[in-house]
Amino acid sequence: MxxxxxxxxxxxxxxxxxxxxxxxxxxxxxxxxxxxxxxxxxxxxxxxxxxxxxxxxxxxxxxxxxxxxxxxxxxxxxxxxxxxxxxxxxxxxxxxxxxxxxxxxxxxxxxxxxxxxxxxxxxxxxxxxxxxxxxxxxxxxxxxxxxxxxxxxxxxxxxxxxxxxxxxxxxxxxxxxxxxxxxxxxxxxxxxxxxxxxxxxxxxYPGVRRAKYRVPGDYSTASFFLGAGALYGKVRINNLLRDDVQADIAFLDALEEFGAKVRRGSDYVEVERGELKAITLDCSDFPDSFPILAVIAAYAEGKSVIRAKQLRFKESDRVRAMAVNLSRMGIKVRELGDGLEIEGGRPKGARIETFKDHRIAMAMSIAALGAEGPSVIEDTESVSKSYPGFFDDLRRLLG
Missing domain, CATH: 3.65.10.10 (Enolpyruvate transferase domain)
Incomplete structure (x- = not known):
């Protein structure tokens, strides 16, 4: 793509x-x-x-x-x-x-x-x-x-x-x-x-009763589009409950620390572009956000350090995967044992390898939207693991 x-x-x-x-x-x-x-x-x-x-x-x-x-x-x-x-x-x-x-x-x-x-x-x-x-x-x-x-x-x-x-x-x-x-x-x-x-x-204690259970909206997949709002304009995602205990709700605090403007409603989140500055962050409690956090760090002014304990044991070695792709986009990256040191700048268009990892594919697609020149995302089929309609929703957001 x-x-x-x-x-x-x-x-x-x-x-x-x-x-x-x-x-x-x-x-x-x-x-x-x-x-x-x-x-x-x-x-x-x-x-x-x-x-x-x-x-x-x-x-x-x-x-x-x-x-x-x-x-x-x-x-x-x-x-x-x-x-x-x-x-x-x-x-x-x-x-x-x-x-x-x-x-x-x-x-x-x-x-x-x-x-x-x-x-x-x-x-x-x-x-x-x-x-x-x-x-x-x-x-x-x-x-x-x-x-x-x-x-x-x-x-x-x-x-x-x-x-x-x-x-x-x-x-x-x-x-x-x-x-x-x-x-x-x-x-x-x-x-x-x-x-x-x-x-x-x-x-x-043993015993499970029948239930009529409604699945809440997902902060994890929403983070990619909220990250796009932080980088490129303003994005609102509905059906996100403010009182949820999902791990990736912490992504909103990270966005604010970067300098993005975050508004939390009772059932929605809106993120608007701000003046992004480098941060140091351990996201071990919400490691699925690591790829999109690394993308935001690539655009933020200064040198960020993003870590998490278990990144190398996911669908791919996500430390290595993000280091490879951001480096291809001309961003200075230093690979750490449990994360990345990223010096922000203006990414350039590149050929992106997804490593057959859905979150790498989605994060790097967001990175490509602000790059200098077009990018090619290989193996986009991997998004079906968690978000089969990701690229349809991305097109919808872009109008």
Missing amino acids: IITPVDEIRGELEALPSKSYTHRAYFLALLAEEESTIENPLFCDDTLATVSAIRAFGAEVNGKTVSPPEEPSPGFVYARESGTTARFSTALAGGINGRTLIDGARRLRERPMDGLVKALKDLGAGISSSHLPLAVKGPVKSGKVSVDASKSSQFVSGLLLLGAKVGLKVEAMNPVSRPYIEMTLRTMEAFGVEFEREGFSFEV
Whole structure:
């Protein structure tokens, strides 16, 4: 795809439904006592992997309606490229009597599973490997477990979902991306799951009630267009709730720190271009925003440092991917172990490599809008992982 630069962007869009909440709602509907309805779900490659997973466990899914089995059954789960699907399925397989095989696409086979695998083994599950493909033989017994969550908060969320089925005490050690754990707990509350907590130690009681659950709008995918507003004009995104606990709501604070003008309504966010200055930021709690934050740093005056602990274990090595692409655009970038040092300037048009990573493709598309000269984005199909209509919405925003 060829992207030519624009002078200004002004417009508004409706936020996409949240991918993270959609995953959680469908897995909880699998465990519920009766039929549930998921309103406003996001359907993309990742969430369709989750729908396939809960079907493999015995649920009947008819679009937004989920009819749970009397008891989930073992089976085969192919998680595609979805880390959430793989990790939640692995955890829940620990509560099922029998042997479940879980696999995924090539990059997913490289992503860490070790903290979750160790926790499940400590609970008595039989597991064949520390990475995909792996087989899980349950059931585990109700009990207490500690999990090293320094590589992924999904290890904790998976065990919390398992606790909703079997009852479990979970202690999360060194958790990253903590707001995603809060999202899991909020969704559990909507499905009537009872739990107690002290910090990041939880006691989850078994039992999931049916729910009519509406998926909120997604701050993560909205961040790309809000970033465009910060760089090129003014953008408003509707259907973003001010009181949400989503990780990427912190992206708005980062925009303000850069110097953009941010207005928060009860159900919308509006971002307007300001005089952007370099910042130093650790986005370990909202790492999905790293690519678009790196793009904003590329336009900000001065030298920014953007870090996060787990960037190299995503759909791509995002530190390397952004370093390669921003360097191609003529931006001075220094690669750090856990992030980038970026000296802002005026990017030049370039041939962009997405590394088959949806967030790299979307972030670099926004970067190209203000570059000197046209850019070519290779492999735009990767956006279907989370936002199949991204380029349609980008065209709509550009008029």
